[in-house]
Amino acid sequence: MHCNQLNYRMVYNDNELHELKAMKGKMLIVSAPSGSGKSTIVNWLMQEHPELRLYFSISCTSRAPRGTEQNGVEYFFLTPEEFKEKIQNNEFLEYEEVYQDRFYGTLKAQVERQREAGQNVVFDVDVKGGVNIKRYYGDEALSLFIQPPSVEELRRRLTGRGTDTPEAIEERLAKAEYELTFASQFDRVVVNNDLETAKQEALQIINDFLKE
Numbered sequence: 001m002h003c004n005q006l007n008y009r010m011v012y013n014d015n016e017l018h019e020l021k022a023m024k025g026k027m028l029i030v031s032a033p034s035g036s037g038k039s040t041i042v043n044w045l046m047q048e049h050p051e052l053r054l055y056f057s058i059s060c061t062s063r064a065p066r067g068t069e070q071n072g073v074e075y076f077f078l079t080p081e082e083f084k085e086k087i088q089n090n091e092f093l094e095y096e097e098v099y100q101d102r103f104y105g106t107l108k109a110q111v112e113r114q115r116e117a118g119q120n121v122v123f124d125v126d127v128k129g130g131v132n133i134k135r136y137y138g139d140e141a142l143s144l145f146i147q148p149p150s151v152e153e154l155r156r157r158l159t160g161r162g163t164d165t166p167e168a169i170e171e172r173l174a175k176a177e178y179e180l181t182f183a184s185q186f187d188r189v190v191v192n193n194d195l196e197t198a199k200q201e202a203l204q205i206i207n208d209f210l211k212e
Contacts (some may be wrong), residue, residue, distance in 0.1 A: 064078065134187070144206075145188070
């Protein structure tokens with residue numbers, strides 16, 4: 001009887017461990033050229049589909065808080081010295097120095113804290129950052145590339161916004177052509193020809209990934 005109870009307890013522990021592993025969040029990396037509709041699709045997924053448990057990774061920055069921003073909510077606010085120390089200690093999953101002493105980055109430990117809480121962590125990053133994060137996490141992360149149907153369509157969308165000068169639009173388009181060459185390095189590509197169709201396609205891909 002004592003032996004049976006012990007065996008039962010061991011099986012129960014195995015089940016517990018399996019459940020705990022199942023509760024741990026996964027990671028979704030989303031990248032795209034500017035004007036591809038990435039932010040629109042990601043915000044729709046997060047607002048209209050809470051069952052996906054999608055949460056942005058909380059990044060660090062060396063700039064001062066703005067307005068009502070709070071430490072640990074919008075960002076973790078560090079001094080440039082603190083940021084550099086964490087770089088030296090290899091604590092960042094990715095980081096960028098936008099200009100001298102103005103840093104942004106994602107802490108590995110913060111991503112793990114969010115995953116342990118059952119959150120599926122969303123990385124809204126540029127294409128190089130997306131490729132690097134995918135390389136680091138492998139199959140634990142899904143990398144999704146939102147692609148415009150063509151560069152000419154991207155030109156039309158950027159012009160239609162009315163927020164950029166013609167020179168700025170040409171710069172964005174040149175960058176977009178370069179970024180499009182990274183598409184094949186992502187797990188899945190969603191071509192945003194029609195926004196509603198692209199939303200549904202992204203939803204299906206993410207649902208399938210989270211159920212694995």
